Amino acid sequence: MYRYDEFDHKFVEQRVGQFRDQVARRMSGDITEEQFRPLRLMNGLYLQLHAYMLRVAIPYGTVSGAQMRKLAEIARKFDKGYAHFTTRQNLQYNWPALKDTPDILAELASVEMHAIQTSGNCIRNVTADQFAGAAADEIEDPRIYAEIMRQWSTLHPEFSFLPRKFKIAVTGCENDRAAVRVHDIGLIMKRGPSGETGFEVLVGGGLGRTPMIAKTARDFIGADNLLSYLEAILRVYNQWGRRDNIYKARIKILVHELGIEDVVRRVDAEWARIKDRSYDLPVAERQRIAAYFAPPVFEQISGDDPTHLEQIAADPQFANWVGTNVVAHKQAGYNIVTISLKPIGGVPGDTEADQMDAVADLAERYSADEIRVSHEQNLVLPHVKQADLYTVWQALVKADLAIGNIGLVTDMITCPGLDYCNLANARSIPVAQMISERFAALDRQLDIGPLKLKISGCINACGHHHVGHIGILGVDRRGTEYYQISLGGSAEEDACLGDIVGPSFDYDHVTGAVETIIDTYVGNRHEGETFLNMYRRVGIAQFKEALYETA
Amino acid sequence: MTLSAVTANRLDDGVVVYLTEAAGWSENLNDAARAEKGPAADELLAKGGADFLAVVGPYLIDVVSAENGLQLVNMRETIRAAGPSVRTDLGKQAGN
Numbered sequence: 001m002y003r004y005d006e007f008d009h010k011f012v013e014q015r016v017g018q019f020r021d022q023v024a025r026r027m028s029g030d031i032t033e034e035q036f037r038p039l040r041l042m043n044g045l046y047l048q049l050h051a052y053m054l055r056v057a058i059p060y061g062t063v064s065g066a067q068m069r070k071l072a073e074i075a076r077k078f079d080k081g082y083a084h085f086t087t088r089q090n091l092q093y094n095w096p097a098l099k100d101t102p103d104i105l106a107e108l109a110s111v112e113m114h115a116i117q118t119s120g121n122c123i124r125n126v127t128a129d130q131f132a133g134a135a136a137d138e139i140e141d142p143r144i145y146a147e148i149m150r151q152w153s154t155l156h157p158e159f160s161f162l163p164r165k166f167k168i169a170v171t172g173c174e175n176d177r178a179a180v181r182v183h184d185i186g187l188i189m190k191r192g193p194s195g196e197t198g199f200e201v202l203v204g205g206g207l208g209r210t211p212m213i214a215k216t217a218r219d220f221i222g223a224d225n226l227l228s229y230l231e232a233i234l235r236v237y238n239q240w241g242r243r244d245n246i247y248k249a250r251i252k253i254l255v256h257e258l259g260i261e262d263v264v265r266r267v268d269a270e271w272a273r274i275k276d277r278s279y280d281l282p283v284a285e286r287q288r289i290a291a292y293f294a295p296p297v298f299e300q301i302s303g304d305d306p307t308h309l310e311q312i313a314a315d316p317q318f319a320n321w322v323g324t325n326v327v328a329h330k331q332a333g334y335n336i337v338t339i340s341l342k343p344i345g346g347v348p349g350d351t352e353a354d355q356m357d358a359v360a361d362l363a364e365r366y367s368a369d370e371i372r373v374s375h376e377q378n379l380v381l382p383h384v385k386q387a388d389l390y391t392v393w394q395a396l397v398k399a400d401l402a403i404g405n406i407g408l409v410t411d412m413i414t415c416p417g418l419d420y421c422n423l424a425n426a427r428s429i430p431v432a433q434m435i436s437e438r439f440a441a442l443d444r445q446l447d448i449g450p451l452k453l454k455i456s457g458c459i460n461a462c463g464h465h466h467v468g469h470i471g472i473l474g475v476d477r478r479g480t481e482y483y484q485i486s487l488g489g490s491a492e493e494d495a496c497l498g499d500i501v502g503p504s505f506d507y508d509h510v511t512g513a514v515e516t517i518i519d520t521y522v523g524n525r526h527e528g529e530t531f532l533n534m535y536r537r538v539g540i541a542q543f544k545e546a547l548y549e550t551a
Numbered sequence: 552m553t554l555s556a557v558t559a560n561r562l563d564d565g566v567v568v569y570l571t572e573a574a575g576w577s578e579n580l581n582d583a584a585r586a587e588k589g590p591a592a593d594e595l596l597a598k599g600g601a602d603f604l605a606v607v608g609p610y611l612i613d614v615v616s617a618e619n620g621l622q623l624v625n626m627r628e629t630i631r632a633a634g635p636s637v638r639t640d641l642g643k644q645a646g647n
């Protein structure tokens with residue numbers, strides 16, 4: 001894992017000191033809320049419905065056991081004993097007091113964490129594949145480049161007042177687990193003509209009011225030139241991105257208005273000007289950063305562990321969980337374990353402090369001290385020996401964390417919605433809970449198969465509803481919660497936006513509508529056909545008919 | 552009849568509060584000063600807005616008087632006054 005150098009330490013500590021002073025000045029009346037607001041947002045502190053909310057950065061979703069334990073301790077000491085993991089691989093505390101936040105930030109700094117780049121019109125915390133460094137299909141660990149981009153973007157003087165926020169995601173292989181096509185810049189690692197590492201660069205993706213799938217700006221940029229090329233994109237955006245209208249300020253609008261060819265022309269012109277002027281990292285520096293992400297020392301193991309196979313045969317619950325939550329690792333004898341934060345009827349993404357401690361213990365003992373946060377609001381133990389899976393599962397059972405539903409209908413992405421969020425139109429969490437309870441039976445979930453259901457409480461789309469196989473958007477109709485359903489979206493390699501199925505449903509009917517949609521799929525699918533493939537084959541009409549036939 | 556009251560979040564801890572007749576802030580909706588919509592409500596809001604040392608972001612909300620005290624009319628304010636509907640063990644509804 002990346003460790004802070006002296007510069008990082010000093011910078012984060014200075015920031016805590018500055019913020020302490022800014023909070024004191026706000027509380028004594030030396031500065032107004034208008035003056036203070038941008039300062040608190042720069043440190044991840046928002047004001048929500050019931051209280052402040054502190055968003056803690058988890059760069060590329062990687063945390064150690066000690067960091068997780070510190071996050072749990074903060075939840076107990078300064079909050080209400082729990083925390084929420086977000087679709088940007090970050091963590092949110094829902095109840096911190098303003099007066100405590102400097103102390104919270106100091107606690108975070110003690111384990112090399114902070115809340116920088118979690119808000120404001122800057123380059124936000126870079127996200128990455130949660131299986132980075134463990135995935136069997138990756139070329140290189142994408143976190144090396146995420147960390148390089150973090151160092152490049154933090155405190156970048158030119159890019160701290162962009163027209164709007166700017167999100168970058170990177171994946172280490174063609175299989176996209178990081179939803180890179182719905183980011184301002186998405187990077188897909190590839191091999192170049194002579195086997196060198198590089199990236200396909202996609203630009204202008206994003207959800208929200210005007211959802212767009214990113215377009216390819218360049219098929220291949222060598223890793224050596226990544227920073228200068230990104231610099232060129234950001235410069236073009238910074239210069240031509242609209243600042244007159246907050247809804248038109250993201251780079252996706254620039255790409256849409258100018259066209260990708262024109263944007264690429266401008267980027268290439270800028271890049272030609274700057275690429276030889278040392279914007280790029282020297283190879284030695286890249287190697288230095290890469291060394292932090294060197295894989296743990298794996299044991300050489302060949303073949304399946306016989307005891308593991310016996311445990312699978314003897315314990316069907318364990319076998320089910322392995323089937324849904326455990327995937328292959330690049331190292332033989334190891335697996336990647338996803339810990340679902342979507343218990344039936346629970347709050348997606350929420351974890352109790354005791355559960356965070358339990359995960360920290362497991363990471364230290366069985367996963368090379370590494371935990372990942374996925375953009376699908378789950379946790380990952382990336383390096384678990386097959387022979388340890390049963391022990392890990394038993395510990396997860398004890399911690400109420402052994403939910404076997406990854407990739408199934410109850411593994412929903414859900415934003416906080418009107419239960420917490422100041423911008424919400426409708427509640428999201430109770431809708432997720434109703435659907436989760438309706439489909440609680442594992443047999444039924446397994447029969448339905450891979451299904452990505454995503455729920456947002458307003459058009460800002462933090463719950464990625466546009467790219468859900470089934471997407472649900474909360475809307476407000478004269479003070480009453482309604483839910484608009486879309487079908488056929490995807491956030492993966494085949495990314496596309498869903499189609500709105502028709503008039504929205506009220507709170508009491510949305511679960512039934514989802515069930516009708518799923519029953520329509522189950523009743524009409526071909527052998528082995530997933531929901532998404534069936535939708536693509538038959539189109540929306542059949543679903544419309546099933547939903548609205550009585551009208 | 553729908554009246555107006557002023558709500559905000561308390562500066563030091565973010566707790567939802569309501570402007571009282573005595574120009575203080577109370578966590579209890581029933582303590583809220585109320586005014587008819589229009590100029591009287593604007594005046595009330597101006598009073599709350601001057602108090603930037605105590606609260607953040609005061610604004611007007613609709614309330615109606617009922618037998619058992621003041622009632623809120625919209626969902627957002629109802630949730631603000633109670634706490635998350637999915638965590639009834641937290642927030643004002645739970646007394647913490």
Ligand code: SF4
Nearest residue numbers: 415421424457458462
């Ligand atoms: S989608 Fe809307 S309601 Fe949900 S968290 Fe984002 S801003 Fe809040």
